[in-house]
Amino acid sequence: MKFEGTDDYVATGDLTMAVNAAVTLERPLLVKGEPGTGKTELARQVAKSLGLRMIEWNVKSTTRAQQGLYEYDAVSRLRDSQLGDERVNDVSNYIRKGKLWQAFEADEKVVLLIDEVDKADIEFPNDLLQELDRMEFHVYETGETIAARQRPIVIITSNNEKELPDAFLRRCFFHYIRFPEPETLRKIVEVHHPGIKDALLTTALTQFYELRDQPGLKKKPSTSEVLDWLKLLLAEDLTAEDLKRDGANALPKLHGALLKNEQDVHLFERLAFMARCQGR
Structure with missing residues (x-):
């Protein structure tokens, strides 16, 4: 499984080397660079080149790490219990799967894009350390552990708007996309x-x-x-x-x-x- 660029994306030698190194090491690839230099498009082209499905998580200023795992809708469950709905007996009916869960449960290898990680709170990257390291997480409401069936290729982009924690950086393979000559x-x-x-x-x-x-x-x-x-x-x-x-x-x-x-x-x-x- 080797990325060599595509007909629709001009990848420099150092960029293809970075992608392939991250795949080999099974580490997230952290891509930084000016806005508009093709960081997000890189993930799409890696998926296209390798024939993989892509799952895209667009991070916003209000995004929490937990949303990437799952969200428990307690309000809907309470409302349904008041209406006598039988769905309340199964808590899994109120669990909304996040992008990491979707990537972990895929039967085939996928490309997981975590786009513009630096938009979120400074604690956001730290809150994902264990999940990205172990490729699993625990669902407290159901008591189950969700482990990756196939380790996804994780590509994380940053516009360099804020410094990322050292502990997070240590777990990534880093590449800076310079403005093209x-x-x-x-x-x-x-x-x-x-x-x-x-x-x-x-x-x-x-x-x-x-x-x-x-x-x-x-x-x-x-x-x-x-x-x-x-x-x-x-x-x-x-x-x-x-x-x-x-x-x-x-x-x-x-x-x-x-x-x-x-x-x-x-x-x-x-x-x-x-x-x-x-x-x-």
Whole structure:
């Protein structure tokens, strides 16, 4: 069972090595990187490449670790008991299985994605340590132990918004997805926009990297944003010549796909203003 990337996902050598190392070690793969660099998509493509089903757990700020195991609906059971419903005699009727339970009870190996783990409370990763280590957990309401029939491939993503506990990090194989170099980004673009004209792509990527490298930028545009931008350029049938800028406008065409806050837009407007003043 070896991941080598897919036709729809350009994986660098160090990324494929990280995935395969985590699979071999049977450790969760913790993937960090800028938003939009393909962390979530990696899990989907690993599942596709290996022919496995994927179970996705999207973590929110209110998510608790217990929800990944199961939730006991005591309120519904109380209501049913008051109505004389016979279902109350079996507590399992009020147990809602979480994503980890679903992954553990699968007859076949699956890919379990725990997406954006750093969104939750700082105790969230620690609360999953034992379950991810032992691949089992206890259901107190029924007295049963749920153990993984097939150890899932666990991929955990983080946007680096907060530090994760050391005890959690020790149990993971870690990989940081660096922002792609121009040649790698070209390959990614070719996957999503095959046949794009070389002159247009070269001009667009030159402007894109210049924009990303601008000092003072609050939010640098990501891979997903440059793909959206190129989609718009193609839809508008723009050419490399159309993308040329003069001193009066430092912003690229259709910049709303790349710059996502007014502070960054104002930064480029100020640069254009300074360039005009110097040109007088």
